[in-house]
Amino acid sequence: MALTxxxxxxxxxxxxxKKCGFPTCLAFAMAxxxxxxxxxxxxxxxxxxxxxxxxxxxxxxxxxxxGAGDNAVKLGGETVLFRHxxxxxxxxxxxxxxxxxxxxxxxxxxxxxxxTSELNRVGQKLRVDAISVEYAxxxxxxxxxxxxxxxxxAPDAAIILNCKDAVAAEAAVKAIAARKPLIYAATNENADAxxxxxxxxxxxxxxxxxxxxxxxxxxxxxxGLGVNDIVLDSGAKTxxxxxxxxxxxxxxxxxxxxxxxxxxxxxCVIREDxxxxxxxxxxxxxxxxxxxxxxxxxxxxxLVLFTLRQNIYxxxxxxxxxxxxxxxIGEPTAESPLMITTNFSLTYFIVSxxxxxxxxxxxxxxxxxxxxxVLTAWAAGKFTAAKIAQFIxxxxxxxxxxxxxxxxxxxxxxxxxxxxDKLEGWKITVGPREANAIPTFxxxxxx
Amino acid sequence: xxYVVPKESCSGKVLNVDFGKGNKALNIGGENCLPFLSxxxxxxxxxxxxxxxxxxxxVDWPDTVQNAYKDVSGDPVTWAKYxxxxxxxxxxxxxxxxxxxxxxxxxxxxxxxxxxxxxxxxEVPLIILGSNHIEKDATVLVAAAEAASGYNCIIGKAQEGNxxxxxxxxxxxxxxxxxxxxxDINLAKQLNIxxxxxxxxxxxxxxxxMCSALGYGLEYTYSVMERIRLAGLxxxxxxxxxxxxxxxxxxxxxxKETVASESDVPEWGTLAERGVAWEAMTATGxxxxxxxxxxxxxxxxxxxxxKTIAELI
Ligand code: B12
Ligand code: SF4
Numbered sequence: 001m002a003l004t005x006x007x008x009x010x011x012x013x014x015x016x017x018k019k020c021g022f023p024t025c026l027a028f029a030m031a032x033x034x035x036x037x038x039x040x041x042x043x044x045x046x047x048x049x050x051x052x053x054x055x056x057x058x059x060x061x062x063x064x065x066x067g068a069g070d071n072a073v074k075l076g077g078e079t080v081l082f083r084h085x086x087x088x089x090x091x092x093x094x095x096x097x098x099x100x101x102x103x104x105x106x107x108x109x110x111x112x113x114x115x116t117s118e119l120n121r122v123g124q125k126l127r128v129d130a131i132s133v134e135y136a137x138x139x140x141x142x143x144x145x146x147x148x149x150x151x152x153x154a155p156d157a158a159i160i161l162n163c164k165d166a167v168a169a170e171a172a173v174k175a176i177a178a179r180k181p182l183i184y185a186a187t188n189e190n191a192d193a194x195x196x197x198x199x200x201x202x203x204x205x206x207x208x209x210x211x212x213x214x215x216x217x218x219x220x221x222x223x224g225l226g227v228n229d230i231v232l233d234s235g236a237k238t239x240x241x242x243x244x245x246x247x248x249x250x251x252x253x254x255x256x257x258x259x260x261x262x263x264x265x266x267x268c269v270i271r272e273d274x275x276x277x278x279x280x281x282x283x284x285x286x287x288x289x290x291x292x293x294x295x296x297x298x299x300x301x302x303l304v305l306f307t308l309r310q311n312i313y314x315x316x317x318x319x320x321x322x323x324x325x326x327x328x329i330g331e332p333t334a335e336s337p338l339m340i341t342t343n344f345s346l347t348y349f350i351v352s353x354x355x356x357x358x359x360x361x362x363x364x365x366x367x368x369x370x371x372x373x374v375l376t377a378w379a380a381g382k383f384t385a386a387k388i389a390q391f392i393x394x395x396x397x398x399x400x401x402x403x404x405x406x407x408x409x410x411x412x413x414x415x416x417x418x419x420x421d422k423l424e425g426w427k428i429t430v431g432p433r434e435a436n437a438i439p440t441f442x443x444x445x446x447x
Numbered sequence: 448x449x450y451v452v453p454k455e456s457c458s459g460k461v462l463n464v465d466f467g468k469g470n471k472a473l474n475i476g477g478e479n480c481l482p483f484l485s486x487x488x489x490x491x492x493x494x495x496x497x498x499x500x501x502x503x504x505x506v507d508w509p510d511t512v513q514n515a516y517k518d519v520s521g522d523p524v525t526w527a528k529y530x531x532x533x534x535x536x537x538x539x540x541x542x543x544x545x546x547x548x549x550x551x552x553x554x555x556x557x558x559x560x561x562x563x564x565x566x567x568x569x570e571v572p573l574i575i576l577g578s579n580h581i582e583k584d585a586t587v588l589v590a591a592a593e594a595a596s597g598y599n600c601i602i603g604k605a606q607e608g609n610x611x612x613x614x615x616x617x618x619x620x621x622x623x624x625x626x627x628x629x630x631d632i633n634l635a636k637q638l639n640i641x642x643x644x645x646x647x648x649x650x651x652x653x654x655x656x657m658c659s660a661l662g663y664g665l666e667y668t669y670s671v672m673e674r675i676r677l678a679g680l681x682x683x684x685x686x687x688x689x690x691x692x693x694x695x696x697x698x699x700x701x702x703k704e705t706v707a708s709e710s711d712v713p714e715w716g717t718l719a720e721r722g723v724a725w726e727a728m729t730a731t732g733x734x735x736x737x738x739x740x741x742x743x744x745x746x747x748x749x750x751x752x753x754k755t756i757a758e759l760i
Contacts, residue, residue, distance in 0.1 A: 082677070084670040119714055121662075216450040239758035243483050243735070251453040260448055275724050275747070279731040279755045286669075286735050299716025303704065304661065304724045308732065311666040346663070350703070436703060 003053070005030035011049035012042065019043055060253045061262050064204060064229040066093055066130060066291065067158025068180040073129050075231070075290045076264035081250055084316050091313045092285050094305055095130035095160055095293045097270060100146035101137040107146055111153035117302055122320060122349045126306035128157065132184065132293050133172075135163035140171055147172040151179055160184050160293070164208075166193035173201050182206060182291075184266070185233055186222060188214070195225035204229035206266055211235065212248055216260035223260075230263045231291065239283045242267050246288040264290030274301065282308050319371030320345035326395055327352065330361030337362045337442065338397065339407040339431065340388060342369035342377045350435045358439035363401070367391045374409045385418035392423060407431045454487040459683035461676075461739070462650050463492070464690050466538075466601050466623050467572025473538060475653075475739040476690035481676060482737050483759045493760055494734050496741045496749050497538035497574050498530040499696045502553070502561045503545040509706045511722040512696075512745045523561055524568045531569050534749075540574035540742045541565055542697075546587045547578035555590035562594040574601040574742065576625075576694075585609040592616035601625060601740075603692075604655055607638055614645050625692055627655040630667050632674050632687075639686045652689040653740060660698040661729040668693075672736035693733035696744035699726045727751040734759070 009029035020041040022028040031037045032053075039045060039053055063077035073093040080086045098110050111131060118127040131154055133147050143163065151159050159181040163169045169183050170193075185208035186194035198205035205227050209215040215234050222230055234245040246265055252258035267284040269292055271277040277294055278301050284292045285308055297305070314320055321343045329352055330336075341351050343366050355362050367388060369377035377383035392398075392406065404426045408415060410433030419428045432441050463477035475495050480488025502523050505513055513520070519529040523541060530536040541562065545553040566573060575591045577584030584604075589612050592602055603625025605613040610626070617624040626642055628634035635656045643649045656671045672691055679687035699705055704715065705722040715721060726748035730741050734756065743749050 082670075082673055083666070084674055212452075213450045216448070220448065239755060240483060240485070240760065243759065244486055247484060248453055248486075251455075252450070256451075256453055258448065258450070258453075260450070273751070273754070275720065275727055275751045276754050278724050279727050279751055280758065282728050282731045283735060283755070283759070286732060298720070299714060300721035300724055301716070303715050303721065304728050307662040307704075308665075308728055311662065311669070311732075314666055316666065316670055436706075 003033060005033040008032050008053060011045070011053055013044045013046075015044070017044065055259070058259075058262075060257060061250075061264065062228070062230070063090070065180070066160075066182055066204070068178060069156065071127075071129075071156040071158075072180075073158060078250070078288070079254065081247075081254065083312060087315045087317070088313050090290070091309050092289050093129035093158065093291045094281075094297065094309070095132045095158075095291060096128055096297050097132040097134055097162060097268075097293050097295055098146075098150065099134045099136040100143045102146075104149065107149050108153050111150040111157075113297075114157050115154040117297070119302060119306060121303070121307060121310060122345045123322070124310060126302070126310070128297050128302065130158035130160055130182075130291070132160035132162045135161075135165060135168055138165075140165070140168040143168045144171045144175050147181075148175050151176045158182070160206075160291070162293075164190060166190050166197065169194065170197045173197055173203060177201050177203070180204070182231060184208070184231075186218065188218060191218060191221055192225065195222050195227045198227045198229075199225070204231060206231040206233050207263075208233040209235060212245060212252075212261065216258075219260045219263065232261065232263050232265045233268070234265075236267060239280050242269070242280070242284050242289070243287045246284070250288045266291040266293065268293040270295040274298065277301075278304055281305055285309050286312050321368075321371035322348045322366060324366055324368035324391075326397055327364045327366060328361075329355045329364055330359070332361040332363050334400065334402040336360075336401070337407055337445065338365060338401060338403075338405065339363070340365040340367060340392075341409060342367060342372060342374050342383055344369070344371050344373045344377070347373050351438070354435040354438040355442065358442040360439075360442040360445075362442065363397070365392065365395065365397065365406075374411050378412050378415075383412065383415075385415050385422050388415070388419060389422035392426075405429055409433070452486065456487060457481075457680035457683075459680045459685075459688060461679060461690055462652075462688045464623055464651065464653060466574075466599055468597075468599050469570065471537075471570045471572065472599070473572055479680065481680065482735055485760070490760065492739070493756055494739050494741060495538055496730075496743055496752060497540040498534065498536040498746075498749065499540045499542060499742050499744050500526045500530065501542050501544045502558065503551060508744070509700055509722065511705065511719055512700050515744075515746055524564050527565045527569050531571050534746050536571060538572045538574060539565075539569060540576060542576040542578070543587055543591070544578050546583055547580050548583060549580075550578065555587045558587050559590045559594035562591055566595060566598055572600065573598065574603070574625075576603055576742075579604070581606060581608040585612045588613045589616040592620045592622055595622065596620040599623070601653060603627065603653070605638075605642065607634070607641075610638065610642055611645070614642050614647050617651070618645070618647055623651045623653060625653045625655050626689075627657060630657045630659070630664075630671055632656070632671055632678070635671070635675060636678075636684075636686050639689065643686075649685065649689060653692050654687075654689045655692040655694060658694045658698045658729075658733065660695075660702050661725055661732065662704065663698070663702050665729060665732055669732055669736045672733065672738060676737035690739035691737050692740045692742070693730065693738040694742045695726060695730045695733060696742055699729050700744055723748045723751070727755075731755055 604627035
């Protein structure tokens with residue numbers, strides 16, 4: 001459990017030598033308690049203190065990367081059970097499972113899909129994060145070849161080695177060591193060999209056991225063998241097992257400070273029915289999984305899963321917002337239409353997307369409304385005629401365009417009278433209520 | 448270190464609400480633990496999904512879901528029977544869309560006739576929903592409550608602006624009542640208090656904290672529902688213990704992702720699966736957050752969520 005600054009201070013050298021960058025040992029202890037700095041900054045701390053403090057100051061759920069390079073996915077590090085308590089930090093990685101027994105063409109096809117799966121939604125880039133290569137052939141050479149091929153065709157994806165055979169796993173790890181693949185999995189039977197491979201090559205290891213008691217024993221054993229970057233697989237199969245095991249794991253780690261379960265969780269949700277697979281994955285995403293393995297990720301599934309993950313992982317205190325300014329869409333001239341909306345990311349991306357679809361070059365004035373949607377902002381008094389008028393005046397847009405016409409969202413048609421009063425000389429036009437009517441609306445004006 | 452199952456016991460309990468009559472009557476709520484954590488509590492009733500139908504053809508529904516009912520949605524009785532007999536619906540939710548002044552502005556009396564016709568054609572419990580027009584619902588739902596007298600229906604939605612007449616009618620005709628507020632736990636609590644202060648039994652209430660679709664505010668509904676459940680169960684707040692409703696279909700089947708064709712947005716994949724999955728995922732999010740009763744549209748989405756629920760219990 002976390003220690004206070006004063007408790008930590010007792011273990012420090014108390015020489016106030018300042019080598020850590022702090023004026024006193026106490027100041028350093030306080031910063032350490034708040035997680036602002038790491039213990040290594042004090043060069044004189046004793047081995048014994050390191051051991052005690054290292055354990056106590058470690059986060060309740062260990063954080064490390066899945067994969068390597070810019071697209072590596074950060075796992076773990078969560079601090080709450082309910083998103084409204086603070087937020088969930090590190091979005092769960094989505095992985096597609098591929099059998100090594102597929103022909104080369106199919107392997108390449110799947111890996112290429114992952115490599116090109118990137119989507120953009122509300123300003124965030126979403127992509128399939130990882131590929132799990134399953135050892136189905138029972139042939140170590142074939143496995144190594146498939147792993148290499150997949151890794152090469154999906155150069156940014158993290159690789160999960162879905163293989164319980166230590167010999168095959170080791171060959172595969174060696175083949176793509178720089179990609180830092182996750183070995184999935186160490187079990188009671190192969191723990192020593194797998195721990196050795198993970199340690200030697202510095203890759204993370206998934207511990208797999210039936211139930212949380214067996215799993216805790218296994219992770220303690222793996223840690224004893226020197227492996228620290230561990231992922232948990234409790235053997236949960238049904239949605240019920242997923243929600244119960246994952247909840248117990250997170251509670252144990254956060255509320256009891258139970259170290260053997262203080263690691264990110266992996267759930268395998270493979271089902272025959274693809275839509276069912278997606279809903280079961282959503283149970284895992286909402287309830288604490290850090291890695292979800294699926295059998296297929298079609299385009300529609302890519303979109304629904306990412307959207308759900310984005311919803312669960314947004315900051316509940318601060319809505320996603322964009323910067324207040326006048327955005328050019330296409331290459332607007334001095335005659336091009338000027339529209340206004342709020343700075344809620346979702347609103348901005350929907351509206352700007354539809355303006356783009358219209359192919360009519362335009363300006364979109366985005367006003368800071370603390371990240372609220374049009375109607376919410378209006379109801380909360382943050383998108384009022386007075387504020388809009390002020391924003392338009394301050395923006396200096398009047399000097400850049402030849403007309404004085406402002407198009408407002410249809411949902412706030414009610415503002416048009418008051419706006420005409422406050423923005424002298426301006427014409428206020430009420431646009432459509434829904435953004436999907438914007439293309440027809442804009443094209444209609446041009447014609 | 449020995450592993451000990453971290454169990455938490457709740458001081459509160461979700462109220463059990465029954466609706467419908469005879470051997471098709473249903474119960475929702477009754478659990479004394481957070482959603483699906485049966486290792487530490489009892490979950491006597493599984494979440495119920497009601498099939499949504501309308502009193503006029505669903506011309507405003509996107510093709511994917513309109514087509515699923517194209518041979519039966521011409522009239523509400525045929526549509527209701529199809530849901531009950533062919534799709535094995537356990538409950539039906541009839542939305543009186545035609546009464547909305549901007550639609551057909553049908554009268555409360557017209558609505559009462561439709562309700563009687565539907566009720567005499569089906570055996571499964573009926574949920575009766577207004578058109579979500581505050582003033583009009585205040586008269587339509589009063590007539591509806593009377594027309595359905597004796598059937599132990601759920602009627603709704605009572606909102607801050609119209610709850611008084613609707614509560615009185617539900618009380619007089621012995622129905623269950625949906626209280627809807629706008630995505631705010633305090634507003635939900637306040638409305639429940641106002642309604643019970645009129646002498647309406649809290650054990651007959653259902654809370655609708657307002658749904659929102661995946662990608663369009665789902666996270667707000669999700670967290671409001673979780674907080675309502677935690678207040679009712681952990682803090683034993685009696686005003687936060689009614690079962691929760693998720694009116695999923697109407698929020699899902701209007702967002703762009705359930706409507707846009709694959710040729711317009713090739714990167715989003717096939718429209719049919721996308722729409723069905725959008726509804727199923729939204730509904731799954733709701734039940735994980737604590738919803739006891741769902742109103743949904745697409746048969747395939749409902750089937751998927753039923754399978755998900757079966758796996759959860
Ligand atoms: C999520 C939500 C919230 C969230 C906030 C989300 C956010 N970041 O804005 C929370 C829970 C915080 C919230 C709070 C409140 N909310 Co609120 N909320 C909603 C909800 C469910 C969805 C809003 C949303 O995200 N819409 C999606 C975005 C993309 O829509 P949009 O910005 O309007 O943009 C669309 C169009 O307007 C158009 N468009 C946008 N810009 C432009 C520009 C041009 C030129 C054109 C042509 C078109 C266009 O295109 C977009 C897509 O079609 C709606 C109800 C609903 N289902 O719609 C209620 C709703 C907006 N809220 C409402 C209210 C009253 C409130 C509160 C005042 C009440 C309360 N609960 O305390 C508070 C105020 C908040 C505050 N800080 O004080 C009311 C507003 C009623 C009214 N008519 O005035 C609504 C309509 C609910 C209702 N049915 O009564 N809310
Ligand atoms: S480096 Fe260590 S001993 Fe020196 S002041 Fe900092 S904490 Fe104290």
